[in-house]
Amino acid sequence: MPPRLEPSDAEWRRVSPKQIGVELLGSVISIVVTLAVAIVAFNLGAGWVALVAAAIAASSLVMAAFVPRRVRAYGYQLREDDLLFRRGLLFQRFVAVPYGRMQLVDVNRGPLARLMGLSDLKLVTAAATTGVSIPGLTEDAATELRDHLVELAESRRVGL
Structure with a gap:
């Protein structure tokens, strides 16, 4: 009989909770960089670039809220x-x-x-x-x- 491909009832090994910090820190760096781009673009008169960068920063902030749950799913x-x-x-x-x-x-x-x-x-x-x-x-x-x-x-x- 071939092995089951479905998850077994065995205990899942989880990754370290410190991974939450790693992913959150990466998200914070991403948000800061995109906000800096938005500010520079706005000051240079490129409003649409600033708007796109601000939207990317906002979506990164929303995604960062899901990091703890996503890491617990590994x-x-x-x-x-x-x-x-x-x-x-x-x-x-x-x-x-x-x-x-x-x-x-x-x-x-x-x-x-x-x-x-x-x-x-x-x-x-x-x-x-x-x-x-x-x-x-x-x-x-x-x-x-x-x-x-x-x-x-x-x-x-x-x-x-």
Whole structure:
């Protein structure tokens, strides 16, 4: 019987709550930059550019209000044959990445995430649509998970 692609009843592992701070800080930087563009454009007499920049800043502010809930929606499960990742509020996305199909497991640390002691774990397969990036893992958890997934991937590829 093929493995189930639906989420199992197992416990979802969540990302660090510090990821909320990383995403909010990124939103604040974006809002400040677009407001600065709006102010400069308005002072230079480009009212329509100022209006567009202000609208972008306003929409970024609205999106920032959803950051805490969006981060709480991130989760992953290590199942017998694959890693299952979920994300999304309105449009939920579940991606199952078979261990034997993983070609690259990469740990990324951007400047804001590094400031908070967090990392992103990126899984790449041959299929472009199954690439997964798990944000908001602590540096130790990302390194440990990367090593575990590489070990699983190598053991599953031996049988191919």
